[in-house]
Amino acid sequence: MSIHVHVRVGVEWVNDFHNDSCEQNDLSYCDDQVVGFFNHMGDHGHVKVFNWGNDNAWETDFRHPTFGGDSLNWSDDVHFCMVNDHGGNNSNVVSFSFSKAHTACSVSSTKMRLGQKNLKWLAALGCDAVLNTDASHIVAVWGGPMRGVHIVCGYIGTAADSWWTSDLGEDFADDICDGDTIAGAWVSDAYSFWTGDDSIAIAAGVSQNDAINRRDHETLDWRDINVASTNWLAWKYRT
Amino acid sequence: MADIKINTKLTGPKGKPASIYRLVTPRVNEKSIRELAKQLGIQADSQSGVLKSDTDKLTFSVGHLELTMHRASGAVRFIDRARWQIDDRQSELKIGDEEASRLAQTVAQKYKLAPARETKFLKAARLHVAEATREGKEASDRIIDVAVALQRLVEKIPVDGPGGKVIVYLNAEREMTGFQRIWRDLDGVHRPGASYRPPQSAVEDMAAHFAKKRAVIEVQEIRFGYFEEGPRTRQRYLQPAYVIIGMLSAPEGGSRKRTIYVAPALTNNTGRITPPLEVKRPQRRRPEPEAE
Numbered sequence: 001m002s003i004h005v006h007v008r009v010g011v012e013w014v015n016d017f018h019n020d021s022c023e024q025n026d027l028s029y030c031d032d033q034v035v036g037f038f039n040h041m042g043d044h045g046h047v048k049v050f051n052w053g054n055d056n057a058w059e060t061d062f063r064h065p066t067f068g069g070d071s072l073n074w075s076d077d078v079h080f081c082m083v084n085d086h087g088g089n090n091s092n093v094v095s096f097s098f099s100k101a102h103t104a105c106s107v108s109s110t111k112m113r114l115g116q117k118n119l120k121w122l123a124a125l126g127c128d129a130v131l132n133t134d135a136s137h138i139v140a141v142w143g144g145p146m147r148g149v150h151i152v153c154g155y156i157g158t159a160a161d162s163w164w165t166s167d168l169g170e171d172f173a174d175d176i177c178d179g180d181t182i183a184g185a186w187v188s189d190a191y192s193f194w195t196g197d198d199s200i201a202i203a204a205g206v207s208q209n210d211a212i213n214r215r216d217h218e219t220l221d222w223r224d225i226n227v228a229s230t231n232w233l234a235w236k237y238r239t
Numbered sequence: 240m241a242d243i244k245i246n247t248k249l250t251g252p253k254g255k256p257a258s259i260y261r262l263v264t265p266r267v268n269e270k271s272i273r274e275l276a277k278q279l280g281i282q283a284d285s286q287s288g289v290l291k292s293d294t295d296k297l298t299f300s301v302g303h304l305e306l307t308m309h310r311a312s313g314a315v316r317f318i319d320r321a322r323w324q325i326d327d328r329q330s331e332l333k334i335g336d337e338e339a340s341r342l343a344q345t346v347a348q349k350y351k352l353a354p355a356r357e358t359k360f361l362k363a364a365r366l367h368v369a370e371a372t373r374e375g376k377e378a379s380d381r382i383i384d385v386a387v388a389l390q391r392l393v394e395k396i397p398v399d400g401p402g403g404k405v406i407v408y409l410n411a412e413r414e415m416t417g418f419q420r421i422w423r424d425l426d427g428v429h430r431p432g433a434s435y436r437p438p439q440s441a442v443e444d445m446a447a448h449f450a451k452k453r454a455v456i457e458v459q460e461i462r463f464g465y466f467e468e469g470p471r472t473r474q475r476y477l478q479p480a481y482v483i484i485g486m487l488s489a490p491e492g493g494s495r496k497r498t499i500y501v502a503p504a505l506t507n508n509t510g511r512i513t514p515p516l517e518v519k520r521p522q523r524r525r526p527e528p529e530a531e
Contacts, residue, residue, distance in 0.1 A: 017453070024494055025454035025487035026241075028516055056525035070528065086494035097494055127496050135371040135378035143373040160497040161487065163513060164401050167471060184324055193362055193388045194401045194469075195499060208377070211370055216326055234370035238386065 003044075003177055003220045007079035008118070010050040011038045012057040014085035014099045022105035024097050027161045030084035033125055037082050037169030044177035049078050055100045057085070059107035062096060067111040068103075076117040079223055082169065087126025087154075092140035096126060109141065115148025115204075120223055121182055122152045123172075129154020130200060138202065139233055146204045146230045150214055150222065153186040153201045156237060160195035176220055183215045183236055191238040200237035204230040241449035243485075244457045249438040252463045252479075252504070256432025257394055259509055260477040263424040265313025272299045272308050279317060279350055281306070295471060312402065313424075314470035318417040322410055324384055326368050330411030331381045339363040343387035343407035346415045352405045353389065353422060359397070361390035361404065384416070385409050391422060393465050399482045400501070402467030402474075421470055429476055433507040438463075441481035441502035448500060448513060456485040456498060466501055466512055479504040480512055 011034040017024040031053055042048040052061070062083070063069020064076075075081045086097040094109040114122055130138050133156060142152055168189060175185040183201035190199035203218065204227045205211025211234035214222070269290060276283035281301050288301040299306045303321035308314070340360040347353050364386045371378035389405045391398035398404075402421040410416045438461050449456065466480035483500045501512040 019453065024489060025456075025496070026452040027454075027487070027496060028449070028452065028498075031519070051522075052525060053522050056522050058525075073528075086489075086496060088494045127494065133367065133369070133380070135369060135380065136375045138369075139371050139373055139375045143375075158486070158495050158497050160499055162497075162499045164469065164499065167469075187366070188324065191364065191386075192401070193364065193386075193404065193406070194399075196497065208370060208372075212328070212368075215368070215370075230373055232370060232372055234368070236366065236368045238364050238366045 002179055005221055005223045006046055007220055007223055008047045008049045009038055009041045009080045010074065010078040011035065011082045012052045012061060014054055014057050016054050017099045022099055022101055024086045029161050029163060029166045032166035033169040034082045034084045036167060037173045040170045040173035041177065044173065050074065057098055058102040059096065059098045059104050060102060062107045063111045064113040064116065066113065069111065071112065072117045076114065076119040079118055080121045081119060082123040082125065084125035087124060087128050089128035089131050089141065092137060094129060094141055096124065109145040112145040113147045114145050115227065120150045122149055123186065124152065124154045125159060127155060127158040130156050132156065133237055133239065138235060142202050143230065143233060148227055149204065150218060150227055151182050151201055151203045155190065156198040156200050156239060159197050162195055165192060165195055165197065179219055181216065182218055187236050187238050198237065198239040200235055202233055202235040205232045205234065208232045241446060241452050241454045241456050243442060243446050244455065245442065246457050246459055247461060249461060251435050251438050256435055256505060257396055257479045258428045258431045259505065261426040261429040262474055262477055263426045267297055267308045267310045267313055272297050272306060275315065276306050309470040311473045312421060312470045314421040316419045322416040323408060324366055326383045330383060332383060332385060332411040334385055334413065336363045339385050339387045339409065342409055342413055343389055346407045346418065347389060347405050352418065352420050353391065357392050358389040358405065359392060361388040363387045383411055393477065397464040398467050399462055399464035399480065400466045401469035403465065421467065423467060423474060425477065430507060432479065432505045435504055436506055438481055441483060444502040445483055445500040448516065454487050457488055458483055458485050460484040463504060476509040478509050
């Protein structure tokens with residue numbers, strides 16, 4: 001099945017951190033995964049909007065203007081945003097780390113309002129999108145930040161920075177552009193017996209039925225079928 | 240330079256060094272995929288089905304049945320799209336690892352995916368579907384499928400890596416809905432193993448690999464086995480390897496990420512396994528937004 005709409009795509013990644021207040025362990029393959037996604041989405045006719053790496057990736061791109069950020073011009077000005085760097089999760093708050101303070105070294109999910117403009121799908125490839133699969137934890141982490149975004153994809157606990165998963169973005173792009181469901185393709189492609197990556201995809205909906213439908217059936221063709229209000233979350237995961 | 244800390248015991252393999260094997264060049268063409276389809280009970284004469292070809296793979300579909308062969312590896316994936324990972328909103332699969340393993344072995348034997356004596360149970364990974372209100376009320380969680388990985392054995396040594404596996408998917412009715420086989424056939428001994436490198440030298444390889452990275456890597460586990468690549472990679476030899484699992488850990492419980500490095504285990508190996516890190520051109524500096 002082919003896809004009938006074009007989506008706007010943006011990606012951000014960080015491999016190299018500075019030896020300053022933003023210091024983190026350097027990574028090696030974050031760019032391979034998300035730039036592979038970016039380029040393959042482009043190969044399938046979708047619109048490549050931004051690819052910001054290392055010092056060009058800024059936390060303000062994810063922080064909502066209510067909190068002084070610029071998300072509506074970047075992460076929320078595309079339909080599909082993929083980000084890969086160090087992730088963290090403390091007290092049900094996810095954070096993405098950046099190499100340069102612009103203006104902070106990280107952004108927390110309490111300062112995100114995902115989907116208030118154009119964002120439909122977010123894939124966060126850093127660690128700890130969720131720490132476990134307890135419903136109370138999952139809704140506590142993502143129930144607040146999901147404000148119109150349809151589906152968030154990520155990992156349960158840590159993820160691998162590995163040459164052997166560097167094709168993930170390409171595979172995922174190819175699958176969803178061939179018409180596979182977004183949640184199904186992510187959970188299937190990102191799970192790895194070999195690296196130990198456990199994948200999860202979380203869909204929002206105005207009702208239980210809406211959230212389940214999106215989890216089970218949403219493809220890129222659902223771009224303009226908006227989530228008016230996040231009242232339910234439905235997720236799938238392999239572990 | 241990466242700072243490597245060892246949090247595990249470094250113990251090398253015992254006994255006579257394992258051999259290095261040549262691998263058969265996979266035969267991936269219309270004839271081979273139709274033959275395989277017939278073996279699976281799919282109607283696959285020259286008039287039936289839809290054949291799609293791209294640079295990576297060949298895909299043969301009949302109705303909702305889809306068979307894919309990867310050109311680089313000969314890896315096979317079969318999916319029944321009407322049933323694979325599909326939820327009917329009520330079924331629940333309650334199955335223990337032992338039963339899942341037994342059923343997966345039955346599938347592997349029925350379709351001649353792998354000889355039973357050359358596999359062992361690796362892991363059963365369950366697919367869950369769950370939902371709750373935004374406040375966490377009315378929560379439910381069901382298992383709708385289990386993926387059972389059978390790990391390949393060569394000379395009774397486990398085959399590690401993204402390959403060397405048969406993965407069987409079972410639905411709530413305990414029926415096979417798909418499988419993946421990443422299993423390159425052996426073409427005889429390329430060279431007998433001379434002696435094993437100590438695992439410490441594999442850790443030194445890892446340190447050299449990450450020499451230009453600033454990181455603290457805690458080595459948590461070193462596994463020994465043959466190493467088989469994934470579906471997209473051409474591989475000529477199957478050689479023994481050390482698989483080093485590390486954790487990039489920030490102090491005081493900060494961000495973490497796992498890292499993996501694979502090094503050859505024999506002194507007379509056929510070359511490095513983890514490719515060197517690419518030197519990439521930095522992006523042009525992003526312009527600052529204009530002040531309002």
